[in-house]
Amino acid sequence: MKGFLSIVLHMHLPYVRKAGEWPFGETWFFEAMAETYVPLLMGVDELVKAGINPKITVNITPVLLEQLTDDYLNHKFEEYLENKLSLIEKDLEKYHDKNLRNAIKYMHDFYQKVKNAYVERYKRDIIGRFKQLQEDGYIEVITSAATHAYLPLLSEEKAIKAQLDTGVKTYRKFFDRKPRGIWLPEMAYRPTGVWVLPPDGWKAYRRGLEYFLAQYGYEYFFIEYHMLEGGKHVATYPFPSDLKYPISEERKYIGETLRPYFLSTDYGDVAVFARNKAVSVQVWSADWGYPGDYWYREFHRVAPESGMKYWRITDKSLPMSEKMPYEPHKATERVLAHAEHFVGLVKGLLANFSKKTGETGIVVGAYDAELFGHWWFEGIDWLVAVYKKLPNTGISPITPSEYLDKHVEVKYYVKLPEGSWGLGGGHWTWWNDVNKWTWRDVHKAERKMKRISKLYGKSDLLDRVIRQAMRELHLLESSDWQFLMTTGTAGDYPIKRFKEHAARFNFLSDLVLKIANGESLENKEIDELRKIEELDNVFSDLNPRVYNEH
Template sequence: ELEQFRTRWNRSIISGFRHFNDSGSIEVITSGATHGYQPLLGTDESCKAQVRLGVETHKRHFGKQPRGIWLPECAYRPRYDWKSPVAENESAWQRMGTEEILKDEGIEYFFVDSHMIRGGNPLGTYATKFPQLAEMFARSSKFFTPPAEYRSEYEHYMLPNGVVCFARDPQTTVKVWSGDVGYPGDPAYLEFHKQLYPGRHKYWRISENKADLGQKQPYDPFKAYESIQNHAADMVDVLKSTLAHYKGLADRNGCIVAMYDTELFGHWWWEGPEFLYQLGKKLHEDGEVEMVSGGDVLDVDPAKHVITLPEGSWGEGGYHYIWLNEENSWTWGRLYDCQRKMRYMAKEWRDGAAKEIITQAARELLLAEASDWQFLISTQAARDYSEIRFNDHVDRFLQLYPLAEKVHTGGTLNEQELEFLKDCQIKDAPFPEIDLGMWAIDPATGALVQ
């Protein structure tokens, strides 16, 4: 594999993906530029910039418009009178629906969790833990009526503006995600948590006693391989039986959307990549289930039903709680201030002498908008690191803002300020080409504010 990476792909993973994308073997879709959590971003301009920069980056690397998008955390918000969940005495104002932003950028389809297709109330006990969530959901639910008709995650649906949504399948989700009842918890597989120091090498299997690290048995790759074969065969059976059941209900072929974070395969579940390989082989050999992309489905089977969706995500509780709670709500107050300042700079100063400074401020804002910061604060997995990184990007943005104003009004940067700008450009340098006009779009018309 390393030799192929060096010679065939010229040391570029993207070259490999582009080859298979061009050949039709896979369909690469895009995502938000830095995985910004769409429903909670404070301005429509920031929402649009995340999507547009994701689309433009995809076109730069793959040479074509992406048809689909992975919405960060599968989070969706309909059009309604939105109000900041962390500000007091603030009036609500009309916000664009996520599907409107996608349509503007040429996106044809996206993915949601299954509860959003069915239209259930996702909040549960989280509404009492953080009441602001209950207020947000009440505002959005005024414009959504739970469906009387039957909806299925094995069907794809069109929203009123023509964008299509697919829903995650719960059956295959449990099989692959669950460490308790799913494949990754098999006793023969490599134990993730027990490591030998120094070096952090792993020599043990999960074993029958999963909880006690002291009872772990030596890892046997041959036994693990047997389990991989069994699990791949079982997944084929699950796919076939699930689709057969849906065909019996709907009298038409369905589509299973089996979607996962790629970090699962090879990281948390060491044998995961080999499982995917064996599953692909077995599906090919079996021949009853066709492997397709979202674009393939739309081409041969256009959506037949128009629906509306409630607000929500694929996070715990089905709503925003993981990204907005008592532990991380302070981050949104800081972000909203920066997003308003970014909109102002882009509309008023973007083509003047301050352009270089504003461009770097945009990079800092994009990096601060990553949904990972709130997620890691909530889960306590890397809270200190997340808070430091988030605050660093916000602080840099807030230091760049007055520098941009100074230059725009005719001033010049002193040696210390120039050094700070250069340090920012070296430290945080994603997206070499940023169109500041992305933050100067009138959400109502889609036109550039001159």
């Protein structure tokens, strides 16, 4: 036995339902569905049919869960697929180059297969299929904070608990069980001690995040490699090249990334798995990782009317107009070669760990799911190829839960530093000069939520408004807004969205106080309440009392 491989895919999108379409908004959801989520299920089903149990761990954030099961979005997704097929057919009429037409036909076949799988095999219910795969033991589904809030920068411990509480409740609603693991948003962690908080560096004593995780029954979470093995953090996400950010500090060595460690709390131990640096960089980096191969599909060149991608990377130095047509068979050859290389890389990591420690290790490859298929078009095929090459290598696929249940012989306890997988390995991506103004509004809303939640249970109308205010606070706390402001890749969309949720929260909190004072609501206020409820109808199971529980 050489050891274990645990692939963890993080599925997440911010709430985009009825919040813009193209280029920012619902289109993000439809692209991820068509190129990542449905193809991922198709890939897992292919492995199952081949007699291979991949034991992939899939994190589906609660806010994405709600959108994946939304009738409005699912109906529009089917329309999206039909429209894409129609646009590709028009491209076939427009372009006459033989090689380009072959690429266009390939993309038409791809989208037709996705549509057939979505409609016929999965009956427009991909969460139902994820649930069945988990029940059959082929995957493990874990969860995250409700709206992917950046937990170390929230002002109130109760706000952290509320994000976790809603996350657990949402998971139970769809999977009929409690989650065992959690993907901390942005892999952001802070230990017990004095937390320095935005926007201006005020300080407050806080318990480490593991205490909250243990309180909600979570057994494990993930961190970025530099928080355990030390050294400097290397950014693997494709941030804009001209983005100026603090240089990563040199971290001290604490432990190995090929074994889990444990953090002790009053509620029990919580295990932590570190993302492995070598397999992360190899898969994520477009500069020196697999996705940058010249035979793979070019993400940035698109056909003018259809928005489809029919070209290959060709050469990174070439302008987009000189990219060559995509050749699927050549890309497949590279997929197989890269899968072979990856398996060899994992074997080497496990062998070196065993030689150094005498232990059987676990390599954790944790990635954004949308990298596979959407950003790196061949990524799903590569995953399938990796799993097909694992038999007879001595490498066994495994979920973190199974590893904890069967293979922990010695518990290694550790104290972790704070950090994340953001630029520089700290909190800068979510707290810098571009976005720090948002935190004043977030923290003010958290304090206000704590006050108005004390009125929960007084009347049906009060409860209705307080629950909607809690939804708006969750959506306001989404880490996506600060992230997109930092990268600048979505224009003013994140600013607009942030301000909308702040305004809705403030309107609702004012309504709460008005109702509590015995005043009647005006018709226009009731109409606005209904409008907000229809737009932001996420999370049916909320507990506003969490803001005042001890």
